[in-house]
Amino acid sequence: xxxxxxxxxxxxxxxxxxxxxxxxxxxxxxxxxxxxxxxxxxxxxxxxxxxxxxxxxxxxxxxxxxxxxxxxxxxxxxxxxxxxxxxxxxxxxxxxxxxxxxxxxxxxxxxxxxxxxxxxxxxxxxxxxxxxxxxxxxxxxxxxxxxxxxxxxxxxxxxxxxxxxxxxxxxxxxxxxxxxxxxxxxxxxxxxxxxxxxxxxxxxxxxxxxxxxxxxxxxxxxxxxxxxxxxxxxxxxxxxxx
Amino acid sequence: xxxxxxxxxxxxxxxxxxxxxxxxxxxxxxxxxxxxxxxxxxxxxxxxxxxxxxxxxxxxxxxxxxxxxxxxxxxxxxxxxxxxxxxxxxxxxxxxxxxxxxxxxxxxxxxxxxxxxxxxxxxxxxxxxxxxxxxxxxxxxxxxxxxxxxxxxxxxxxxxxxxxxxxxxxxxxxxxxxxxxxxxxxxxxxxxxxxxxxxxxxxxxxxxxxxxxxxxxxxxx
Amino acid sequence: xxxxxxxxxxxxxxxxxxxxxxxxxxxxxxxxxxxxxxxxxxxxxxxxxxxxxxxxxxxxxxxxxxxxxxxxxxxxxxxxxxxxxxxxxxxxxxxxxxxxxxxxxxxxxxxxxxxxxxxxxxxxxxxxxxxxxxxxxxxxxxxxxxxxxxxxxxxxxxxxxxxxxxxxxxxxxxxxxxxxxxxxxxx
Numbered sequence: 001x002x003x004x005x006x007x008x009x010x011x012x013x014x015x016x017x018x019x020x021x022x023x024x025x026x027x028x029x030x031x032x033x034x035x036x037x038x039x040x041x042x043x044x045x046x047x048x049x050x051x052x053x054x055x056x057x058x059x060x061x062x063x064x065x066x067x068x069x070x071x072x073x074x075x076x077x078x079x080x081x082x083x084x085x086x087x088x089x090x091x092x093x094x095x096x097x098x099x100x101x102x103x104x105x106x107x108x109x110x111x112x113x114x115x116x117x118x119x120x121x122x123x124x125x126x127x128x129x130x131x132x133x134x135x136x137x138x139x140x141x142x143x144x145x146x147x148x149x150x151x152x153x154x155x156x157x158x159x160x161x162x163x164x165x166x167x168x169x170x171x172x173x174x175x176x177x178x179x180x181x182x183x184x185x186x187x188x189x190x191x192x193x194x195x196x197x198x199x200x201x202x203x204x205x206x207x208x209x210x211x212x213x214x215x216x217x218x219x220x221x222x223x224x225x226x227x228x229x230x231x232x233x234x235x236x237x238x239x240x241x242x
Numbered sequence: 243x244x245x246x247x248x249x250x251x252x253x254x255x256x257x258x259x260x261x262x263x264x265x266x267x268x269x270x271x272x273x274x275x276x277x278x279x280x281x282x283x284x285x286x287x288x289x290x291x292x293x294x295x296x297x298x299x300x301x302x303x304x305x306x307x308x309x310x311x312x313x314x315x316x317x318x319x320x321x322x323x324x325x326x327x328x329x330x331x332x333x334x335x336x337x338x339x340x341x342x343x344x345x346x347x348x349x350x351x352x353x354x355x356x357x358x359x360x361x362x363x364x365x366x367x368x369x370x371x372x373x374x375x376x377x378x379x380x381x382x383x384x385x386x387x388x389x390x391x392x393x394x395x396x397x398x399x400x401x402x403x404x405x406x407x408x409x410x411x412x413x414x415x416x417x418x419x420x421x422x423x424x425x426x427x428x429x430x431x432x433x434x435x436x437x438x439x440x441x442x443x444x445x446x447x448x449x450x451x452x453x454x455x456x457x458x459x460x461x462x463x
Numbered sequence: 464x465x466x467x468x469x470x471x472x473x474x475x476x477x478x479x480x481x482x483x484x485x486x487x488x489x490x491x492x493x494x495x496x497x498x499x500x501x502x503x504x505x506x507x508x509x510x511x512x513x514x515x516x517x518x519x520x521x522x523x524x525x526x527x528x529x530x531x532x533x534x535x536x537x538x539x540x541x542x543x544x545x546x547x548x549x550x551x552x553x554x555x556x557x558x559x560x561x562x563x564x565x566x567x568x569x570x571x572x573x574x575x576x577x578x579x580x581x582x583x584x585x586x587x588x589x590x591x592x593x594x595x596x597x598x599x600x601x602x603x604x605x606x607x608x609x610x611x612x613x614x615x616x617x618x619x620x621x622x623x624x625x626x627x628x629x630x631x632x633x634x635x636x637x638x639x640x641x642x643x644x645x646x647x648x649x650x
Contacts, residue, residue, distance in 0.1 A: 009649050085649070132407055135403075135407040136407050139400075139404040139407060142400055142403055142404070143390065143391075143404060146394055146397070146400050147393070149461045151461070152393070152457055152458065152460070152461035155454075156390055156454060159390075159453055159457075160390060162450070163408070163447070163450050164407070167411065168407075170411040170439065171407070171410045173411075174411035174414040174415060174435075175414065177414070177415075177435070178418060227649060230649045233649075234649045245533075245534050245537035245538055246534075246538065249526070249530075249534045252525070252530070253525050253526070256525040256526075257525050313521075316520070316521055316522065317517050317518070317519020317520065317521045318519075318521035320493075320498060320519070320521075321515065321516075321521040324496045324514070324515040325535075325538050325539065326511070326539060459498050460499050460500070
């Protein structure tokens with residue numbers, strides 16, 4: 001049984017119907033454990049106080065905002081190369097989640113930044129890049145919504161996603177060049193000498209896993225919904241033709 | 243290719259509208275800024291590079307939808323697509339024609355409008371060159387956006403939404419070069435990066451534009 | 464939507480496509496011209512020998528008749544042959560802006576593109592719309608001359624044009640059920 005069999009809409013729906021309860025259950029469990037642990041059972045940071053705890057929402061949502069775009073890029077390439085409808089619809093489904101994650105990262109960042117930096121917003125490279133990413137998500141979704149022919153919409157949005165990815169990376173470097181920022185370095189990275197200490201780290205990883213599961217559950221449900229919408233349209237067309 | 247370039251220039255000039263409109267818009271935005279921020283020379287001088295760049299960018303945006311819309315409506319685009327000209331060349335040539343009719347006049351007008359914002363005379367050459375290089379990139383990127391939205395009835399607003407994020411790197415490097423020149427700092431790096439983006443866009447984006455045009459032509463039946 | 468259509472056109476012959484509105488004549492011609500792909504099947508057309516004339520003329524209102532044709536001549540890499548103005552009865556209109564032409568004159572200008580491009584295979588979609596009787600007869604003459612010179616014509620039309628040509632009635636090929644379209648994957 002190959003992975004590509006799930007490119008068949010029927011199989012995909014069957015799979016997603018089976019998986020969604022488990023994935024969403026897992027997401028709820030992980031998020032509950034990670035957030036409760038993070039909020040109530042970790043010490044306050046010696047410099048940032050309890051404000052630091054917003055990290056459990058901020059870091060996972062920011063990571064997802066970027067990773068979802070990468071996933072859309074992969075799905076778009078699969079659509080353009082192998083013409084699997086499910087792939088294009090999954091990209092659209094993911095974009096809806098991605099834009100919410102981006103807003104969440106921006107919002108939690110502002111809430112965190114206010115007491116720490118004394119300002120809700122600064123034109124820091126990271127913040128600016130997320131704002132630009134948000135605009136890319138908006139354009140992508142708007143293009144999907146504007147085109148009636150579903151296959152043409154899938155084609156055009158996929159090309160936009162490809163071109164947009166290149167320009168998103170360019171913008172990241174341009175923004176770095178334009179302004180060196182306030183934002184602290186990466187919270188989690190494998191090669192950094194100074195990482196966040198273990199007490200904070202463990203619940204954070206659980207939260208990230210919870211966000212991934214939440215994303216997976218949402219994408220499965222949304223993709224299945226898109227497939228069902230297409231199916232209704234196909235049935236209506238057939239009925240009109242008969 | 244030369245024929246298409248000349249035809250587009252001729253149409254832009256005869257149909258009027260287009261390129262005069264962009265220039266007038268540029269002028270009006272620049273005139274409005276001092277009313278908004280106040281008449282202090284120092285403030286205006288400091289923000290002049292950014293204002294001129296943003297205003298030129300918006301003025302170039304105004305005429306983007308005309309790149310393909312007319313050829314789409316009267317069927318020329320489908321006929322061009324079946325002609326010996328590759329669509330990639332059509333996209334590049336049309337971007338070049340758009341640049342000559344909007345980007346170049348804007349770049350030439352910018353140093354003059356810079357006087358209104360008390361921009362230093364010594365900065366004018368950098369402003370001119372950065373806009374000449376930058377608006378070519380903007381035209382090529384904008385052509386891609388125009389190709390994406392050509393099949394839509396009310397694509398204008400969507401076109402802006404799609405294209406503006408793609409304009410960010412060009413705007414950053416272009417305005418940065420002028421700002422550095424104004425501060426007496428070396429401006430070679432941002433200017434080179436600006437040129438790099440424009441060259442990269444010219445080399446690669448026509449392929450994306452042509453692919454997108456083919457999709458739109460296919461779906462238009 | 465059509466299925467099971469099969470035909471070949473030899474050089475020097477014409478094929479007339481007939482069928483009710485919406486049966487798919489335009490789609491068939493667009494597919495032959497390479498603007499669309501067939502959902503299934505095979506097409507063998509020498510693309511570099513084709514020229515396609517759609518419903519729309521692709522005439523630029525702000526250019527003169529001569530400028531319009533000169534543009535297409537250059538696109539097809541040909542010198543503009545002055546005889547074409549006579550052939551399509553545009554001699555007196557050469558310097559006029561195309562925007563001031565009547566619908567029939569515009570159509571003749573659109574068709575004159577065929578004359579300047581020098582392609583062997585013509586794909587014509589309702590070429591005689593808005594032409595008067597004399598112009599139709601003249602255009603029929605142009606088609607006969609093209610065929611006599613070894614060219615081929617595939618033409619979708621409702622009127623009696625080229626009486627001697629082979630006719631392909633598309634009605635029998637109307638797809639019985641909705642053919643395998645993209646949406647079929649979702650059923």
